[in-house]
Amino acid sequence: FQNNPEKMREEKYYEVEWKEFKEKYSSSAVLNEKIGYDEFNKLLANNSPYLYGMRWHIISLSVGRKSIIKSDDLSGIKHLWPDYIGNGKVLPIMSEKMKDIIESNLKGTEGVFWIPITIEANGEIRPYYILRFKKFIKVLCKEKTEYYYEIPLKAVFYREKALQYSVIPLQVKNLWDNLGSFYVNSEIKRQLVKADVTGIKYTPVELTDG
Numbered sequence: 001f002q003n004n005p006e007k008m009r010e011e012k013y014y015e016v017e018w019k020e021f022k023e024k025y026s027s028s029a030v031l032n033e034k035i036g037y038d039e040f041n042k043l044l045a046n047n048s049p050y051l052y053g054m055r056w057h058i059i060s061l062s063v064g065r066k067s068i069i070k071s072d073d074l075s076g077i078k079h080l081w082p083d084y085i086g087n088g089k090v091l092p093i094m095s096e097k098m099k100d101i102i103e104s105n106l107k108g109t110e111g112v113f114w115i116p117i118t119i120e121a122n123g124e125i126r127p128y129y130i131l132r133f134k135k136f137i138k139v140l141c142k143e144k145t146e147y148y149y150e151i152p153l154k155a156v157f158y159r160e161k162a163l164q165y166s167v168i169p170l171q172v173k174n175l176w177d178n179l180g181s182f183y184v185n186s187e188i189k190r191q192l193v194k195a196d197v198t199g200i201k202y203t204p205v206e207l208t209d210g
Helices: 037-044 096-103 186-192
Strands: 014-020 026-031 055-063 068-071 093-095 112-121 124-133 146-148 151-154 155-157 168-169 180-183 201-208
Touching: 014 186, 026 124, 096 112, 096 124, 096 186, 180 186
Parallel strands: 055 112, 155 201
Antiparallel strands: 014 180, 014 201, 026 055, 055 068, 093 124, 112 124, 146 151, 168 180
């Protein structure tokens, strides 16, 4: 038996969040049609076919003196098509490139599926995907995790539980599949960085044996 450095490398996990670009203007995806918050969440919870192929469009966001300013003028946006795009429904929406990297590294235990949508900007239409989980995966060590209200601010995972998965949903029972934040292992992060996938901020997760 020969030691394999790749296999011996300690596994790590990272929280995936939207990256805030330093430019004044940033892009955000919003639905083309008006659907209320409760109605939309009900469609998500039921995995409604109505969501598949749904049309979205990009708007411009900028910080005003007292509020966020929304505009249909996209001329000031430097990163118009980030791979991980912020959106009005606060969902994990990603490009086909980002989705393919995640999908090719799944272990088969995660219960991941995808809702395909399209996003339009300046007359161009591109495919994007909403990451969804069929189940809530519990790997959080609550005693060692630091919180901001109920949201894990500095998450700590049980090592043995986490290693069963390459992608893990947010560790909040009532928000786990409705918030644009989730976790990936070190191999997925390595491939995302290598492929220059944009729009992501990575936060390391600590692992514990108990």
